[in-house]
Amino acid sequence: MIIIVTLIVAIMLAAAISVVFFKDLLSAVIASCLVSLFASILFLFLQAPDVAMAEASIGAALITAIFMIALRRTRRYEE
Amino acid sequence: MSFLQNNIYYIGAFGLILIGLLIVLVKHNLIKVIIGLSIMDTGINLFLIAIGYLRNGTAPIFSSPEVESVLMVDPVPQALVLTAIVIGVAVLALALSLAIRLYKHFGTLDLRKIKELKW
Amino acid sequence: MRSVFSLILLVVIGAGVVFTLSSIPFGSTSSDVGEYYIDSGRADTGATNIVTSVVVGYRAFDTLGEVTVLFVAAIGLGAILAAGRENEEKKKAEWEPASLVLYTGCRFLFPLILLFGAYVFIHGHLTPGGGFQGGAIIASAFLMVYLGCRKKRISKTWARNTESISGLVFVVTGLTGLAVGGHYFLSNFLPEGTLNTLFSAGIIPIIYIAIGLKVGSELTGVIDDLIEESE
Numbered sequence: 001m002i003i004i005v006t007l008i009v010a011i012m013l014a015a016a017i018s019v020v021f022f023k024d025l026l027s028a029v030i031a032s033c034l035v036s037l038f039a040s041i042l043f044l045f046l047q048a049p050d051v052a053m054a055e056a057s058i059g060a061a062l063i064t065a066i067f068m069i070a071l072r073r074t075r076r077y078e079e
Numbered sequence: 080m081s082f083l084q085n086n087i088y089y090i091g092a093f094g095l096i097l098i099g100l101l102i103v104l105v106k107h108n109l110i111k112v113i114i115g116l117s118i119m120d121t122g123i124n125l126f127l128i129a130i131g132y133l134r135n136g137t138a139p140i141f142s143s144p145e146v147e148s149v150l151m152v153d154p155v156p157q158a159l160v161l162t163a164i165v166i167g168v169a170v171l172a173l174a175l176s177l178a179i180r181l182y183k184h185f186g187t188l189d190l191r192k193i194k195e196l197k198w
Numbered sequence: 199m200r201s202v203f204s205l206i207l208l209v210v211i212g213a214g215v216v217f218t219l220s221s222i223p224f225g226s227t228s229s230d231v232g233e234y235y236i237d238s239g240r241a242d243t244g245a246t247n248i249v250t251s252v253v254v255g256y257r258a259f260d261t262l263g264e265v266t267v268l269f270v271a272a273i274g275l276g277a278i279l280a281a282g283r284e285n286e287e288k289k290k291a292e293w294e295p296a297s298l299v300l301y302t303g304c305r306f307l308f309p310l311i312l313l314f315g316a317y318v319f320i321h322g323h324l325t326p327g328g329g330f331q332g333g334a335i336i337a338s339a340f341l342m343v344y345l346g347c348r349k350k351r352i353s354k355t356w357a358r359n360t361e362s363i364s365g366l367v368f369v370v371t372g373l374t375g376l377a378v379g380g381h382y383f384l385s386n387f388l389p390e391g392t393l394n395t396l397f398s399a400g401i402i403p404i405i406y407i408a409i410g411l412k413v414g415s416e417l418t419g420v421i422d423d424l425i426e427e428s429e
Contacts, residue, residue, distance in 0.1 A: 002080065002084050006083055009087055009088075013098070016098040016099070025108070025111065028114055029114065032118055035121055039125055046152070048157045049326035050331065053318070054161055054164045054330055058334045059121065059168075061338045063168055063171060066175060067114070067175065070175040073182070074188055078111060079108075085223070089224065097208055100208060101204065129224065131232070132225050138326070139236055140247045140326060141247075144393060144394055151236050153229055155231060155235065157252075158252040158253045166271075169272060169416075170271060172420045173278070176274075176278045176279050176424070177278060180278055180279075
């Protein structure tokens with residue numbers, strides 16, 4: 001169990017760090033979606049199913065879509 | 080191993096908060112700053128839930144009348160975080176709409192080129 | 199120069215955090231108020247999901263304020279986007295049509311996702327979930343239709359009416375509780391029923407259904423405004 005949790009935390013932090021380096025903002029948005037998805041798994045491990053449902057439906061789906069719509073209106077690449 | 084068992088959730092939560100703060104402080108692109116705020120949001124929620132956790136506890140739901148109330152995790156942080164997540168998405172959408180308006184007005188999202196926002 | 203300052207600031211904050219966290223042990227703390235809610239939540243509110251009994255039972259007034267914040271944020275977003283739209287020529291939207299598989303899949307999945315969202319907020323007092331999660335699921339169903347079927351749009355008056363009526367139901371339920379049931383806003387005036395059945399917990403299911411419809415229509419409105427802007 002502790003190994004799985006460590007692995008998930010490591011992937012989550014790696015995705016968060018990769019946001020700093022991406023020049024393509026679409027990749028950065030997908031990486032932040034990954035952060036939310038793994039955070040919702042951690043909420044499930046911490047015995048918070050209500051919060052896990054909210055994080056999975058809002059953090060991973062709606063926020064990503066809102067960012068993508070905003071990117072469509074502005075510029076995709078960071079100058 | 081026991082260090083990991085005691086601290087792994089704290090490491091994850093504060094890693095997220097510090098990375099989000101780093102993005103907000105260092106990056107110049109407005110959309111990326113907003114992504115940093117969203118990551119910080121997730122980290123703070125994770126930290127609050129981790130504080131309310133009780134070792135070997137169960138979720139605070141009496142799914143059948145026989146369930147005993149011993150060893151349940153704290154429901155208060157879960158209730159607070161639940162509302163914080165929903166508020167988070169609304170505030171994020173508001174920030175993105177401001178970013179869209181700024182892009183329309185200045186033609187760029189670079190904070191160094193938007194004169195009124197220099198720091 | 200700025201990066202150096204930022205890194206120094208991060209190191210200072212990180213050191214403070216490590217120092218503070220070394221005094222909070224993981225997995226053993228439990229607050230007194232949490233234990234009280236767990237012990238007497240079922241008797242006080244009749245909801246078997248204690249998180250629900252905290253959100254719409256003990257702290258329902260708080261939730262009303264929080265729904266108001268969501269409402270104000272949605273209005274602000276609409277106003278900010280509408281202010282920039284008026285003096286600008288209308289460009290013709292050039293959507294390429296979605297493929298047949300995507301179109302059919304969206305039309306097939308849309309009612310099922312709506313049904314799942316409704317299930318989540320109607321059973322909020324029994325199982326994990328509730329108004330906020332169910333509302334988000336409903337909004338994601340509309341988002342899928344917007345992305346997959348392209349031309350389909352929800353009617354603005356319909357969404358606005360749903361939102362206003364559900365907000366009104368929340369407030370009227372609270373005022374009725376104040377008048378009939380007890381001495382405080384949103385007190386329970388319906389019978390609590392048997393635990394672990396659908397018709398139990400008094401006014402909690404009514405409020406959670408209202409919250410679910412309100413959050414769902416509000417988030418759908420936010421997505422609708424943003425997509426309209428991007429065309």
